[in-house]
Each structure stands twice: as C-alpha cells, then as structure tokens.
Amino acid sequence: MSSPIAGVLQLIALIAALALAYRPLGDYMAKVYSSEKHYAPEKWIYKVIGANPAAEMRWPAYLRGVLAFSAVSVLFLYLLQRVQGSLPGSLGFSSIDPDQAFNTAASFVANTNWQSYYGEQAMGHVVQTGGLAVQNFLSAAVGMAVAVALVRGFARSRTGELGNFWADLVRGTVRILLPISVIGAIVLVACGAIQNLSGIHQVGQFMGGTQEWNGGAVASQEAIKELGTNGGGYFNANSAHPFENPNPLSNLFEIFLILLIPFALTRTFGRMVGSLKQGYAILGAMAVIWIGFTALMMWTEFAHRGPAFEIAGGAMEGKETRFGIAGSSIFAVATTLTSTGAVNSFHSSYTGFGGGITMLGMQLGEIAPGGVGSGLYGMLIMAIIAVFIAGLMVGRTPEYLGKKIGTRQIKFAACYILITPALVLGFTAVAMALPTPGNSMTNTGAHGFSEILYAYTSGANNNGSAFAGLNADTQWFNTTIGIAMLLGRFLPIVFVLALAGSLAEQKPVPETAGTLRTDKPLYAGLLVGTILIITGLTYFPALALGPLAEGLAS
Numbered sequence: 001m002s003s004p005i006a007g008v009l010q011l012i013a014l015i016a017a018l019a020l021a022y023r024p025l026g027d028y029m030a031k032v033y034s035s036e037k038h039y040a041p042e043k044w045i046y047k048v049i050g051a052n053p054a055a056e057m058r059w060p061a062y063l064r065g066v067l068a069f070s071a072v073s074v075l076f077l078y079l080l081q082r083v084q085g086s087l088p089g090s091l092g093f094s095s096i097d098p099d100q101a102f103n104t105a106a107s108f109v110a111n112t113n114w115q116s117y118y119g120e121q122a123m124g125h126v127v128q129t130g131g132l133a134v135q136n137f138l139s140a141a142v143g144m145a146v147a148v149a150l151v152r153g154f155a156r157s158r159t160g161e162l163g164n165f166w167a168d169l170v171r172g173t174v175r176i177l178l179p180i181s182v183i184g185a186i187v188l189v190a191c192g193a194i195q196n197l198s199g200i201h202q203v204g205q206f207m208g209g210t211q212e213w214n215g216g217a218v219a220s221q222e223a224i225k226e227l228g229t230n231g232g233g234y235f236n237a238n239s240a241h242p243f244e245n246p247n248p249l250s251n252l253f254e255i256f257l258i259l260l261i262p263f264a265l266t267r268t269f270g271r272m273v274g275s276l277k278q279g280y281a282i283l284g285a286m287a288v289i290w291i292g293f294t295a296l297m298m299w300t301e302f303a304h305r306g307p308a309f310e311i312a313g314g315a316m317e318g319k320e321t322r323f324g325i326a327g328s329s330i331f332a333v334a335t336t337l338t339s340t341g342a343v344n345s346f347h348s349s350y351t352g353f354g355g356g357i358t359m360l361g362m363q364l365g366e367i368a369p370g371g372v373g374s375g376l377y378g379m380l381i382m383a384i385i386a387v388f389i390a391g392l393m394v395g396r397t398p399e400y401l402g403k404k405i406g407t408r409q410i411k412f413a414a415c416y417i418l419i420t421p422a423l424v425l426g427f428t429a430v431a432m433a434l435p436t437p438g439n440s441m442t443n444t445g446a447h448g449f450s451e452i453l454y455a456y457t458s459g460a461n462n463n464g465s466a467f468a469g470l471n472a473d474t475q476w477f478n479t480t481i482g483i484a485m486l487l488g489r490f491l492p493i494v495f496v497l498a499l500a501g502s503l504a505e506q507k508p509v510p511e512t513a514g515t516l517r518t519d520k521p522l523y524a525g526l527l528v529g530t531i532l533i534i535t536g537l538t539y540f541p542a543l544a545l546g547p548l549a550e551g552l553a554s
Contacts (some may be wrong), residue, residue, distance in 0.1 A: 003302065003324055003325055003326055004298065004302055004326070006324070006326050007298050007324075007326025007327075007329065007330065008326075010248075010252055010326055010327060010330060011291075012263055012331060013252065014252060014255060014256060014259075014330070014418070016408070017256050017258055017519070018256065018260065018263055021260060021264065022263060022264055022267055022468070023267060025170070025260065025261070025264040025267075026264040026265065026266070026267020026268045026270075026271065026279075027268075027271060028126070028176075029176060029261075029264065029265065029268040030267070030268045030272050032171050032172070032175045032176060033148045033163075033168060033171065033172075033268070034272065035171075036054075038053055038167075039174070039175075041122045041174060042167075042170050042171065042174055042224070045170050045174075046166065046167075046170070048429040049166065050186055051164075051166035051167075052164075053164050053166060053167035053170070054164070054167075055164055055177065056161035056162075056163065056164060057161065057162060057163065057164055057165060057502060057549040058160040058161055058162065059149075059160065059162055059497040059498055059500055059501030060209070060501075061094055061165075062149055062162050062163070063493070063494060063496055063497045065165035065166060065169075066142060066146065066165060066490075066493060066497075067490060068167070068236060069138075069142070069165075069263045070097065070110075070142065070490065073105075073109045073135060073138060073529070074105045074106060074109045074486075075105075076131075077104070077105040077108060077109060077131050077132075077135060078102060078105040079369075080126070080130070080131045081095065081100075081101040081104060081105065081123075081127055081131070082095050082096060082098070082101050082128050083095060084096060084124055084126070086121070087124065087126045087127075089125040089126045089197070090124035090125075090126060090127075090128070091120045091122075091124040091125050091200055091214055092124075092200070093122055093123065093124050093200055096117075096122065096123075099475045099479055100116060100117060100473065100478050102478065102479070102482050103478040103479070103481060103482040103485075104116075104117070104132075104484045106482040106483075106486050107232070107464065107482070107485055108131075108132055108135040108136070108230070108232060109138075109139055110139065110462050110485040110486055110488070110489035110490070111139035111140060111142070111143055111228070111229065111230060111371060111372075111374070111457075111462050112138075112231075112251030112338055112339070112341065112459060112462040112463065112464045112485045112488075112489070113225070113230045113231040113464040113491065114458060114459055114464040114466070114472075114481060115232055115233070115236070115464070115466075116472040116473040116477065116478055116481075117473060118235075118236040119232075119233060119234050119235050119236055120214055120216075120234070120235045120236060121236075122457060125197055125216060125217070125448070126220065127218075127317060128216055128217070128234060129217050129220075129221070130234070132221070132232060133217070133221045133224065135230075136221065136224040136225055136228050136230040136232070136453055137173050137177050137181075137224055137228060138173065138486055139228070139230065139328055140172075140177055140227070140228030140229065140230065140371075140372045140373070141168075141169050141170075141172035141173040141177060142223070142373070143167050143372050143373030143374045144172045144176070144261075144265075144372055144373035145168035145172060145373065146166070146354045146373055146374075146493050146496055146497065147190075147265060147374070147375060147376040147377045148163065148168055148268075148272075148373075148497055149162040149163055149165075149496075149497060149500050150376075150377045150380060150497075150499065150500040150503075151268070151269050151272045151273065151376075151380075152272070152500065152504065153499065153500030153501065153502075153503035153504040154273050154380075154400075154401045154403060154503055155272050155273045155274070156504045157402075157504070157506060157507055157508050158505065158506075158507055159504055159505065160501050160504055160505050161504065162252075162497070162500050162501060162504060167265070168417075168484070176261070177224065177227060177228060180223075180227055180260075180359055181220070181223040181224045181227055181422055182223075184223030184224075184227055184253075184257055185220040185222070185223040186219075186223075187250075188222055188223060188250060188253070188254075189219045191246055191247060191249055191250035191253065192242075192246030192247060192250065193219040193222055193243060193244060193245070193246055193250065194215055194216070194218045194219065194243045194265035195217055195218060195219040195220060196215040196216070196217070197215065197216065197217060197229055198214070198215030198216075198283055199215070200212050200213070200214040200216060201213065201214070201215075205229065208360075213243075216234050218234045218235075218243055218244055221234055222234070222239075222244050222245075223257065224252070225340075225342060226254045226255075226257035226258045226340065226342060227257045227258075227260065227261065227372075228261075228372050229258060229261075229262065229338045229339045229340040229371040229372045229374075229375075230340065230341075230342075230464075230467065231335065231339075231340040231341030231342040231343075231371075231463070231464040232341075232342075232464065233342065238342055238343045238344070239254060239331070239342045239343060239344040240320050240343065240344045240346075242322075242487050245344055246322075247322060247361070247388065248322060248323060248327055249491050251322070251327050251331065251344060252327070253342075254331070254342070255330055255334045255442070258334045258335060258338055258340050258342070259290075259334055259338070259369060260328075261372045262286075262338055262369035262370050262371065262372060262375040262376070263283065263286065263287075263369045265369075265372075265373070265375070265376045266279045266283040266286065266369075266376065267279050267283075268281045268341060269282060269284075269376060273401055274404065275401075275519060277519035278401065278519050280519070280520060281518060281519050281520070281521075281523060281524045281527075282376075282380070282524075282527075284385065284521065284524040285368070285379070285524045285527045285528050285531075286368045286370075286375075286379065287368075288368045288524070288528050288540050289337070289364070289368035289528060289531070290337055290368045290369065290411075291331065291333075293333045293337060293357060293360075293361055293368070294329065294330055294333045294334075296327040296357060297330075297332060297333050297354060297357050297358075298325070298326060298329045298330075300315075300350075300351050300353045300354045300357065301315045301325045301328075301329050301350065301351060301354050302315075302325055304334055315349075315350065315351050315354065316351025317349045318345050318346035318347075318348065318350065318468075319345040319346075319349075320344060320345060321470035323344055323345070325434070327344070328345040330352075331343075331344045331345070332345060332354075332357075332358055332359060333345075333357070333358070333467060335463075336357075336358040336359075336361035336362050336366070336463060336465060337361040337362075337364070337366060337367075337368045337369070338366055338369060338370055338371050338375060339366045339370065339371030339372075339374055339375070339461065339462045339463050339464075340371070340464070340465075341458065341463040341464025341465040342464075342465070343465050343466075346465075346468040347465060347466075347467055347468065348447075348451065348467040348468040348469045349468070351551065352446075352447075352547050352548075352549075352550030352551030352553070353547065353548075353551035355450060355454075355467070355547050355550070356450075356543060356547025356548060356550075356551060357548070358454075358465070359450070359453065359454055359457055359543065359546075359547060360535070360539070360543065361470065362457050362458060362461045362463045363421075363424070363461070363530075363535055363536050363538070363543075364458055364531055364532075365378045365382070365417070365420065365461065365535075366461055366462070366463060367379040367380065367382060367531070368531075371462065374462065377496050378416075378492075379527075381413050381416050381496070381499075382417075382527060382530060382531050382534075383400060383518070383527055384398075384405055384409060384410075384413045384499075385410075385413055385414075385417065385530055385534070386523070386526050386527045386530040387399065387400045387405055387516060387518065388405050388410055388413075389431070389526075389530060390516050390523075390526060391405070391516070394514075394516075396514055396516075398516070398534055399509050399515060399516070400518060401518070402508040402509050402510075402511070403503045403506050403508070403509065404506060404509055407426035408502055408504070409499060409502055412473060412495045412496075412498050412499040412502070413495075413499065415495045416492050416495045416496065416499075417534065419487070419488070419491050419492055419495075420460050420461055420488055420492070421538045421539065423456070423460040423484050423487055423488055424453070424456045424457050424460045424461070424484075424539075424542075425539075425542060427456045427460070427480055427481075427484055428453050430480075430540065431452050431456070431476070431477075431480070432449065432452060434476075435478065436476060437452065437474075437476050438452075438472075440470055440471040440472065440474055440476075440477065441469070441470060442469035442470065442471070443469055444531055445550075446545065446546050446549040446550040446553070447469070447546075447550050448469075449545055449546045450467060450546035450547050450550065451469050451470040452470065453546050454466065454467040454470075455467065455470055455472060455477065455481060456480075456481065456484055459481040459482075459484040459485045459488065460484040460485070460487070460488035461488060462485060462488055462489050466553045
C-alpha cells in the first residue's frame with residue numbers, strides 16, 4: 001500500500017471517529033452549560049473560592065472573573081517555577097530563571113504552551129504535574145467558558161446577563177475535560193505511553209557518553225495536552241517522543257483528541273441557540289478548511305521533487321519513521337489549525353510550501369476547528385463579518401441569528417480580528433530590525449525570516465508550536481513572546497465578551513423574506529471565502545518574504 005493511500009485511509013478513519021462522537025458530545029456539553037444542578041464536588045469548589053454559581057453576570061463582571069483568575073494563575077505558576085529548586089520531587093533541577101519562568105507561566109495560562117526549554121532537563125514532577133498539567137485543564141476551561149458566554153449572547157434577549165464564569169469554569173473542568181482525559185490517558189498507556197513518577201535513570205551509553213531519561217506522569221498530561229488544545233510536551237521532542245506518542249495508533253488517537261471538542265462545540269452552539277442547522281453551517285466551514293489544508297499539506301510533502309525525496313518517498317526530513325509523511329502531515333495541520341501547538345515532526349524541516357501551510361493555519365486565527373472554545377468564538381466573529389459583508393452587497397441591515405449587526409457590533413468584531421495581526425507583524429518587524437534577535441536564527445534568508453515570523457505567529461495566536469531552528473531561550477524572545485501570548489489571548493476575549501453583552505441586550509429581529517439564510521451551504525461558502533480573503537490581505541506580504549519565497553526557490 002502506498003503512503004498516500006495510507007494517509008487517505010487514516011483521514012477517513014479520523015473523520016468517522018469524529019462523526020461518531022459529534023452528536024453525543026455536543027449535546028452533552030450543551031446540557032452541562034445549561035444545567036442548573038451543581039454536583040457535590042463542584043459545591044465544595046465554590047465554597048473554597050467563595051463563588052455563588054447561581055449569580056448571573058453581565059459582561060464586565062464575567063470579564064473581571066476571567067482576568068482575575070488568569071492573573072492569579074500566572075502568578076502562581078511563575079512562583080512555583082521560581083522555587084522549584086527547594087521543592088521535593090524536583091529531580092535535582094534548579095529554579096527557573098525569571099524571564100523563562102514568566103514566559104512559561106504566560107504560555108500555559110494563555111493556552112499557548114510555547115516552550116523555550118527542554119522539559120526533561122528543566123522541570124521536575126511538582127512543576128510538571130502540579131503546575132503545567134493543572135493549567136492545561138484550567139486554560140482550556142476558560143476558553144470554553146468564553147465561547148459559551150458568546151453563544152448565550154446570541155441565544156438570550158433583553159438582558160445583559162451571560163451566565164456565571166465560575167460555574168462555567170468548574171463545570172467545563174469537572175464534567176467535560178477531566179472524565180475524557182482519564183479515558184484518554186488509559187488509552188495512551190495501553191498504546192505504550194509511560195505513566196510514573198520515577199527519577200532520572202541511566203539507560204545506556206550513547207556516542208561515548210551516558211544517556212539518561214527521567215520518567216513522569218506523561219500519559220495523563222498528554223491526554224489533556226491534546227484534548228484541551230494545549231500542546232506543551234513533557235519532553236522537548238513533544239509528540240515525536242516515543243514516551244509521549246509511541247506508535248501510529250496513538251498518533252491517530254492524539255489527533256482525534258485535538259479535534260474532538262472544537263468540532264463538537266458547533267453542535268453545542270446549534271443546540272443552545274435552538275437551531276442545529278446553524279451549528280452545521282459553522283461545522284461545514286470548519287471542515288472544508290481543515291480537509292483542504294490537510295490535502296494540500298500531504299500533496300506538498302509527497303510530491304516534492306529531487307533524488308533524496310524520491311528515494312524516501314517524499315519529504316521525510318524531520319519526520320518520524322513511525323508516522324511517515326501522512327501521519328505527520330495530518331498531525332501538523334490539526335495542531336496548527338487549532339491552538340494546540342503539539343508536534344510529532346519538526347515544521348522547520350518541511351518543504352517551503354509545507355511550512356507556509358502550518359503558518360497560514362495559525363494566521364487564519366485557528367478557527368478550523370480552532371482551539372477549545374477559542375475556535376468557536378473566533379469563527380462566530382468571522383460569521384458576523386461575513387454577514388456584514390453580505391448585507392453591504394444587497395443593501396440590507398445585516399442580521400445573524402435574529403440579532404442586528406450594527407456599528408457597535410462591527411467595531412467589536414473588527415478590533416478582534418485586528419489585534420493578532422498587529423501583534424504578529426509588529427513584533428516580527430521589530431525583531432528583524434534590531435541586531436540582537438537575529439543572532440538567534442539558525443538559518444539566513446527566507447527561512448531565517450520564517451523562523452521569527454513563525455515564532456510570533458505561534459505566540460500571538462496562542463498556538464505554541466515552533467519552527468525549531470530559532471533559539472528562543474533569550475531574554476528578548478522570552479519577554480516579547482510572553483507579552484504577545486498574554487495580549488493575544490486576553491485582548492480578544494475583552495471584545496468577545498463585550499460583543500456577547502451587546503447581543504444579549506437586543507430584542508430579536510423577526511425573520512423576513514429578505515433575511516440572509518445563515519444555515520445554508522451558500523453562506524458557509526461565503527464564510528470560508530471571507531476568512532481566506534481577510535487573512536490573505538493581512539499576511540500575504542509577510543508570507544511572500546518567507547515560506548513563499550523559499551518554496552518558489554526550491
């Protein structure tokens with residue numbers, strides 16, 4: 001069987017598994033976020049944090065909850081790293097330097113999981129399990145809570161109330177992320193991923209030196225790393241490491257975990273707004289982009305010409321032989337079209353066009369299907385932009401789900417889509433203009449530029465993957481990428497919640513013969529076109545200097 005055929009079969013199996021889980025999980029999440037019942041463990045949590053889960057919040061209060069909780073999380077994780085050398089279970093590792101501790105704390109709280117360190121050589125068991133793994137759950141739950149608040153903005157009317165942040169946070173963690181992660185960890189252990197709390201031990205001689213490995217609670221962290229679209233690996237090689245991702249079966253299962261909740265949330269959206277067809281339209285737009293990017297990636301990696309490529313059957317440089325080109329390509333697209341950032345191959349070694357596809361996936365805003373929660377609210381922002389454009393074309397006041405899209409709503413949506421490009425292009429320009437950041441580039445020319453463009457694209461879009469050739473463990477990159485991650489995560493959330501509040505206050509507009517049907521394939525196509533055009537106009541000049549120039553020259 002040829003590798004391309006194997007890739008197609010893997011893709012079919014993945015789609016079938018996602019289709020089977022779509023309806024039950026989507027409906028279950030809708031029930032979770034609509035329920036008025038509180039389980040005993042949840043009541044204990046509310047009592048400890050002093051929250052009243054029954055109290056409704058307007059968008060400013062909801063936002064304060066998000067920002068306050070995230071600020072405390074950043075501070076806690078920062079301090080945990082700074083005192084690691086004094087903690088039991090540190091495996092003898094020293095405390096983390098201030099700039100790297102800030103970068104890592106910002107990274108994991110912002111659901112980015114950018115790592116400028118070797119996990120197996122820097123973080124002990126306490127920081128890994130008590131700090132990083134905990135934030136994998138909580139940062140994902142925050143994203144889901146914000147998405148649900150926006151959905152309530154569409155579903156509710158004549159009220160500014162969007163639910164309760166603390167209830168949404170706890171329910172998302174306890175009822176959704178935790179049980180699925182337990183099952184996922186068991187599956188990964190069965191596939192061969194390790195799960196222990198052992199220390200550092202010697203495993204043999206390697207090129208005249210001693211080779212050592214440390215164990216860890218890898219399978220449990222791997223499960224929530226993928227399920228919560230986090231991406232931070234226990235080991236520096238991430239999901240290319242056999243302890244994290246042992247074989248092709250575990251590889252396909254991890255891709256399934258990455259895509260599971262983001263796709264299923266479209267069903268949750270449809271159920272909560274009272275129209276499953278609206279959810280299907282959003283799902284269709286996401287699926288078209290995801291399948292298109294996957295097919296394009298496999299084509300670029302299989303079809304690249306040259307003696308070395310022909311002997312290997314394609315562009316195998318930087319890819320694990322356990323997974324091959326197909327398994328690596330599907331994983332790379334899934335992780336960059338979501339905010340996961342996990343890697344089972346090194347994107348820097350992809351072909352010029354292949355590296356550009358991973359970069360473009362992030363620059364779309366990671367909305368196909370996007371991160372846990374962030375993908376849905378990002379796509380709904382683009383849906384509002386598409387409705388507005390359609391309204392301009394026919395001279396009608398745009399409406400979406402019975403809500404008028406006026407000046408105020410468009411301002412919020414426009415601010416949302418402008419923040420991330422401003423961060424990416426601004427930081428990239430400054431880094432290229434200054435003499436010191438350029439010293440971190442392993443390569444020169446177009447590929448060297450791509451390393452820096454990719455780094456800020458990954459950070460500001462809360463992805464976390466890297467082009468591998470860039471030495472990002474410097475004060476400049478730790479600080480600026482950390483700032484980009486925080487601003488790229490929380491500034492858009494401000495405008496999402498403000499938009500949700502303005503929509504919830506509106507009176508529903510009755511549907512007429514002139515109302516644009518947003519549950520039809522025509523609208524889904526308009527939505528896909530809007531996404532690609534806006535991204536293309538924004539990032540094309542930068543892409544032309546990096547991956548496009550490299551691809552055309554090869």
